[in-house]
Amino acid sequence: MTRFLLSAALPTGLISAALLICSLFSMKEAPDLLAVHFSGTAPNGYATPWALWLGCTALTTTILGLFCWFSARGLAHGRMARFRAAAAAFGCFLLAGTAFLLLRLNERAPDASQVSLHASHVATLCGGALGGACLIATIARPAPRTTAAPAVPGALSIPTGGAAAWVGTASLPLLLLLILGTAAAALLLCGALWVPWLLPAGLLVFLLTLATASWQVRADAQGLTARSLLGWPRLRVAAREIEHAEVADLNPADWGGWGWRVSPRGRALMLRGGPGLRVLRTNGTVVEISCLGAEYAASVLNSYAGATPNAATRTPR
Numbered sequence: 001m002t003r004f005l006l007s008a009a010l011p012t013g014l015i016s017a018a019l020l021i022c023s024l025f026s027m028k029e030a031p032d033l034l035a036v037h038f039s040g041t042a043p044n045g046y047a048t049p050w051a052l053w054l055g056c057t058a059l060t061t062t063i064l065g066l067f068c069w070f071s072a073r074g075l076a077h078g079r080m081a082r083f084r085a086a087a088a089a090f091g092c093f094l095l096a097g098t099a100f101l102l103l104r105l106n107e108r109a110p111d112a113s114q115v116s117l118h119a120s121h122v123a124t125l126c127g128g129a130l131g132g133a134c135l136i137a138t139i140a141r142p143a144p145r146t147t148a149a150p151a152v153p154g155a156l157s158i159p160t161g162g163a164a165a166w167v168g169t170a171s172l173p174l175l176l177l178l179i180l181g182t183a184a185a186a187l188l189l190c191g192a193l194w195v196p197w198l199l200p201a202g203l204l205v206f207l208l209t210l211a212t213a214s215w216q217v218r219a220d221a222q223g224l225t226a227r228s229l230l231g232w233p234r235l236r237v238a239a240r241e242i243e244h245a246e247v248a249d250l251n252p253a254d255w256g257g258w259g260w261r262v263s264p265r266g267r268a269l270m271l272r273g274g275p276g277l278r279v280l281r282t283n284g285t286v287v288e289i290s291c292l293g294a295e296y297a298a299s300v301l302n303s304y305a306g307a308t309p310n311a312a313t314r315t316p317r
Contacts, residue, residue: 004076008085008140019096026103034106035115056099063091075253081142090133150248155303165220166300170271170291180209219300243280245301247294250276
């Protein structure tokens with residue numbers, strides 16, 4: 001992981017810092033208000049030089065910090081690591097380049113209303129950010145994947161007429177919950193005060209956060225069940241559809257990130273990396289759930305794998 005951050009995050013940070021530092025030199029001869037938003041080639045939005053620079057710096061730092069945080073939690077491995085490094089670099093270069101470009105355009109301008117933005121400026125900015133992102137993707141060195149072989153716990157010894165069950169929870173990391181909660185609150189506040197159409201967006205983010213923040217997972221004689229705090233999405237795998245269950249080292253990168261995932265490979269509930277429950281179904285698909293206590297859950301499922309509803313003893317509710 002350290003090698004990946006040194007080869008991806010470090011050059012991204014250095015290039016972004018160089019652009020932001022160079023843009024500081026243009027502040028001396030910039031007007032008190034800068035043209036920062038344009039309609040066509042004419043400006044229609046203004047901000048102070050420090051507001052522009054600090055805003056771009058804060059957003060660049062946030063993107064780079066989130067990239068490092070997610071990389072340290074399992075996204076520094078695999079083929080998609082280069083793509084994620086390029087995406088983070090593109091965002092950082094675009095923001096830092098925007099501060100540099102706007103300050104240079106406003107430099108020595110007698111009045112911000114006389115500044116113009118042309119298509120060539122936008123093309124240069126986007127092309128430079130894209131070229132830098134491709135460079136980062138080329139030099140990035142993803143961490144080698146060192147996953148342990150999946151462990152298949154044995155079936156439990158269940159007395160005649162008895163039953164076994166396991167109930168657990170799966171939750172998003174606290175930092176990710178704070179980010180989603182802050183985003184929802186910001187959208188709702190902006191919608192209530194300034195832009196009404198942001199209210200539905202804030203409500204949608206809030207509902208998505210509730211729907212994915214916490215899940216209840218249950219393994220019993222009927223099979224595997226997982227449902228969110230709101231009751232939807234809901235996953236159900238009957239015992240007769242289970243070939244076997246195992247404990248495996250799960251990585252959100254294998255499914256394209258965190259959350260509820262559906263693909264031709266199967267379904268996954270990826271809320272963190274590390275040991276989790278993997279269920280192989282008789283139709284060839286898999287179900288992966290990142291939860292604590294996966295070993296006992298796998299033992300319960302292996303005890304009832306392939307059983308028909310009449311053959312399995314129903315777990316008391």
